[in-house]
Amino acid sequence: MYFRILAKDHVSTFVEGLAHVYEVFAPVKNESGFSFEQVSDGSSIVLDYPMTIIPPKKYFVRSKESLFRYDTHSGDVVESELEVTPRVLFGVHACDINALLMTDKVFLGDYEDPYYKARREHTLIVGVSCMPVLTCMCDTWGTGEVQQGCDLFLTDLGDRYFVTCHSVEGAHVLDTFADTHEATAEDTKALEEHLRAFREAFSRPVDATSLQLLFDAKYNDELWEEIGEACLSCGACSAVCPTCYCFDVNDELDADGNAGARVRCWDSCMNSQFAEVAGGHDFRPTRASRVRYRFYHKFWSYPARYGKTLCVGCGRCDVACKVNINPRRIIGALQEGARS
Amino acid sequence: MKPRAVILSLSSDYGCQVQMSNFPELLEMLSTFELGYWQLVSSGDMPQDYDVAIIEGAVTTDEQVALLEKVRSIASCVIAIGACAVTGGVPALASGGPVRGQLKDVYGSGSSKVGIGARKPEPIKHYIEVDFSIPGCPIEPAELSRTLQRALRALTDNPERQSMCGECKTAENICMWTQNVPCLGLIARSGCNAKCVSRGRACTACRGIAHDANLASAFAFADSMGCPPEEFDALLKIYNAMSDQELRKEAVGKIAAQEVAS
Ligand code: SF4
Ligand code: SF4
Numbered sequence: 001m002y003f004r005i006l007a008k009d010h011v012s013t014f015v016e017g018l019a020h021v022y023e024v025f026a027p028v029k030n031e032s033g034f035s036f037e038q039v040s041d042g043s044s045i046v047l048d049y050p051m052t053i054i055p056p057k058k059y060f061v062r063s064k065e066s067l068f069r070y071d072t073h074s075g076d077v078v079e080s081e082l083e084v085t086p087r088v089l090f091g092v093h094a095c096d097i098n099a100l101l102m103t104d105k106v107f108l109g110d111y112e113d114p115y116y117k118a119r120r121e122h123t124l125i126v127g128v129s130c131m132p133v134l135t136c137m138c139d140t141w142g143t144g145e146v147q148q149g150c151d152l153f154l155t156d157l158g159d160r161y162f163v164t165c166h167s168v169e170g171a172h173v174l175d176t177f178a179d180t181h182e183a184t185a186e187d188t189k190a191l192e193e194h195l196r197a198f199r200e201a202f203s204r205p206v207d208a209t210s211l212q213l214l215f216d217a218k219y220n221d222e223l224w225e226e227i228g229e230a231c232l233s234c235g236a237c238s239a240v241c242p243t244c245y246c247f248d249v250n251d252e253l254d255a256d257g258n259a260g261a262r263v264r265c266w267d268s269c270m271n272s273q274f275a276e277v278a279g280g281h282d283f284r285p286t287r288a289s290r291v292r293y294r295f296y297h298k299f300w301s302y303p304a305r306y307g308k309t310l311c312v313g314c315g316r317c318d319v320a321c322k323v324n325i326n327p328r329r330i331i332g333a334l335q336e337g338a339r340s
Numbered sequence: 341m342k343p344r345a346v347i348l349s350l351s352s353d354y355g356c357q358v359q360m361s362n363f364p365e366l367l368e369m370l371s372t373f374e375l376g377y378w379q380l381v382s383s384g385d386m387p388q389d390y391d392v393a394i395i396e397g398a399v400t401t402d403e404q405v406a407l408l409e410k411v412r413s414i415a416s417c418v419i420a421i422g423a424c425a426v427t428g429g430v431p432a433l434a435s436g437g438p439v440r441g442q443l444k445d446v447y448g449s450g451s452s453k454v455g456i457g458a459r460k461p462e463p464i465k466h467y468i469e470v471d472f473s474i475p476g477c478p479i480e481p482a483e484l485s486r487t488l489q490r491a492l493r494a495l496t497d498n499p500e501r502q503s504m505c506g507e508c509k510t511a512e513n514i515c516m517w518t519q520n521v522p523c524l525g526l527i528a529r530s531g532c533n534a535k536c537v538s539r540g541r542a543c544t545a546c547r548g549i550a551h552d553a554n555l556a557s558a559f560a561f562a563d564s565m566g567c568p569p570e571e572f573d574a575l576l577k578i579y580n581a582m583s584d585q586e587l588r589k590e591a592v593g594k595i596a597a598q599e600v601a602s
Binding site for chain 2: 031032033035052053054063229230231232233234235236237238239240252253254255256257260266268270271272273287320322323
């Protein structure tokens, strides 16, 4: 149990101190909204942001990355592209931290992914509290708080943060780079108030009781046809989703053809190519089957395997989808039908 | 022996060829071929024999049709490059009415002296079989280089199927529609990293309509955002006048019918 108080005035210096030793990535504001970017100037970061367009998953499984290069004549791997530098992700919301714990199950489970693993091991995570916006539903999944998965967590108390330490390295960087002081009874009171305000700020509760059962029973529901008719198959939902991790692997040859790179890039199960196999058979040829698959993966098969829903309720898909396809609506629609 | 290639152009502004000449790895790319002819830079004639034909531009004259047929009979691999060649592009905007009438609109009384052998503009694939298509206005030269490598290894074309929105989100752009700017990313073929939107301009679907596009739903969405079907279709026509005509008509008709019903 180690906690300290960090005045907001001192956050900049803390970040700049970290930036001497680590690459620091934090939310910044730009024309598009908020995104995680590399920062060196502590004053450029914004910690009270609603959500970034793309979650921090982009630092662990890159949207496009070369895994290794090879010689096309000998067939030998010539360079591995795995390079890791010690990093800090500063200002990550609880939902996004919980999402990384879910992708950990996949990339650090039976088949360890060396790229993901190395980056995960070399990255410190500093979480920050937030207040829900309309699209948030972490209250449904209990992903609005962090029990593990970060090194430090900052809870906003107005002019200061209540900093909890979750790892030795977290405590170490806090003591080395941040000017903090001990928490007083008043700080603890303010923390309680923050937690109450956070709980009370959710205005659109979703009842997820027996969800998996409902999904089980509704596999052939006409709902999926209806949703499939609207879906644009654009993959925006999976691109912005912190818990969507599917990727594709391609070989890209250099212009002279002498060498090439094996490239991994994000893929989406909404894409018609996704479930097509050699010979041309397609396991999910219709839009309806693809949309359905995405939701069954999140609410049926991942929980069946790992005991948790593969959604942290960040609401990004709700913002990104043009045709209003998102977990809140799907769950609502499944339950509506159940009552009628 | 290296495969022999030719690069030729039909009706276009040569932008894709210029774009190729800007490619930093142009020399590496060309080193894998014996380049017998490049219309933009060659002063001589086309060789009699070659293996690969890279063709830019839309088909707009009888003469070009004859040329295409000849090229197809010689080349074992035909690669269409650029919006004009792949979808008909901007030239295909003139495909809506009779060619003679359009020439008259532009040239007035002298129109009978111009446009001899002119036809309604069409993409190359309407006349000959195309092995690979590199879409875009202009093309991404790296995509051409990767495709040439596929062609050399006797692989087949492997175009992106998904529409642009996912790629645009990955580029962390703000959606144009949230700023009340109609954007064709909803249905445009991905693969350019959402270049235009990343620079603050709406997508014009210069890469064509995505294989996975859901036109009916996109038209309905546009309509709900205050961009009526005719307007959305007009935007789409800039590069895709000849693509998915039936589906487009259907989408427009469906919304009109819904409006009558309500
Ligand atoms: S499904 Fe939607 S709400 Fe759930 S984690 Fe993914 S983007 Fe967030
Ligand atoms: S659900 Fe929405 S965001 Fe996802 S592919 Fe379909 S239209 Fe795109």
